[in-house]
Amino acid sequence: MLRRGFAASPRIHANKPIGVAAALQAAKENSTGPVQPQLYDGFSLAGRVGVVSGGNRGLGLEMALTLAEAGAKVYALDLPTTPGEEFRAVQKYIERFDTGAKLEYVGGGVDVTDQKQVWDAVAEIGNKEQRMDIGIAAAGILHGAPGLQYPADEFQKVMSVNVNGVLHIAQAVGQQMERFKTAGSLILIASMSGSITNKDHAWVAYNTSKSAVLQMARSLACELGPQAIRVNSISPGHIYTSMTAAYLDTQPELYQKWAGLNPLGRLGRPDELRGVVAWLASDMSTFCTGSDILVSGGHHAW
Numbered sequence: 001m002l003r004r005g006f007a008a009s010p011r012i013h014a015n016k017p018i019g020v021a022a023a024l025q026a027a028k029e030n031s032t033g034p035v036q037p038q039l040y041d042g043f044s045l046a047g048r049v050g051v052v053s054g055g056n057r058g059l060g061l062e063m064a065l066t067l068a069e070a071g072a073k074v075y076a077l078d079l080p081t082t083p084g085e086e087f088r089a090v091q092k093y094i095e096r097f098d099t100g101a102k103l104e105y106v107g108g109g110v111d112v113t114d115q116k117q118v119w120d121a122v123a124e125i126g127n128k129e130q131r132m133d134i135g136i137a138a139a140g141i142l143h144g145a146p147g148l149q150y151p152a153d154e155f156q157k158v159m160s161v162n163v164n165g166v167l168h169i170a171q172a173v174g175q176q177m178e179r180f181k182t183a184g185s186l187i188l189i190a191s192m193s194g195s196i197t198n199k200d201h202a203w204v205a206y207n208t209s210k211s212a213v214l215q216m217a218r219s220l221a222c223e224l225g226p227q228a229i230r231v232n233s234i235s236p237g238h239i240y241t242s243m244t245a246a247y248l249d250t251q252p253e254l255y256q257k258w259a260g261l262n263p264l265g266r267l268g269r270p271d272e273l274r275g276v277v278a279w280l281a282s283d284m285s286t287f288c289t290g291s292d293i294l295v296s297g298g299h300h301a302w
């Protein structure tokens, strides 16, 4: 049953048959001549609008670029009042696409722990663009302390960013999807640490927070499914970013150790998440919701 006017099926299906249905249609019409394969069309985000928290750097910036490469207008939210050098380089690079895609930084900085600030910032984007299609909650922090002595305020800090902050982004973007009746995609960045414990690291707050993100994605997916809003999580393994550099640059022996903990025998690169982000954000994953996609070099398989 349709609810509140949401489309029963994704836009791409509404317009033309795809896959085997396209081949059967061609046979029925007895059409001849060259056929344009359609697979990559399904990944197009042309004209769509996305929001990425933690988009100033690291995985968030890589994901923002991915959305823009697929054609989207992307808004990055992060703490600094002005974006960093890497962000500006990516922004300039996107300007050269000449596809209508763009990357904008929400000026003044947005703290994901502040629910009202996040809701207002994303509502403003909705006012401006009059649509909302994709939300990626990538802002996160990593902090460690011995579990039996973990200070309550430090534990709370990790929870505030990694759990409450992710919820605030999902809420803010979801509200705009509801407002514009979009069959949208919310992607919550969890971690393999939500499903396994990192050997020899006292990261109880981080690991707990990431488990919460997995369950948040499943819960929201069930609530929002009737509105055709999909919610999934991505669980990366060890990837070199500023977050992990805090460990890897001060304890270089960790490179080999972490690399040896997955069957591929190496750390991941941020760009190795491009495929899964493009897939989850696009109409190529329209039947996927409530799922966690592990991208860990197989770390979780051992």
Ligand SMILES: NC(=O)c1ccc[n+]([C@@H]2O[C@H](COP(=O)([O-])OP(=O)(O)OC[C@H]3O[C@@H](n4cnc5c(N)ncnc54)[C@H](O)[C@@H]3O)[C@@H](O)[C@H]2O)c1
Pocket: 053, 054, 055, 056, 057, 058, 059, 060, 077, 078, 079, 080, 110, 111, 112, 113, 137, 138, 139, 140, 141, 161, 165, 189, 190, 191, 192, 235, 236, 237, 238, 239, 240, 241, 242, 243, 244
């Ligand atoms: N790098 C990895 O190996 C790895 C593995 C699994 C999961 N992750 C997750 O991926 C996400 C991105 O991590 P990363 O490796 O790119 O780290 P990063 O530190 O490079 O980026 C995190 C970003 O979040 C922003 N941020 C932190 N607190 C914020 C707040 N209160 N409000 C707004 N923005 C805030 C930071 O300013 C930063 O730009 C995190 O959720 C992290 O837990 C990373």
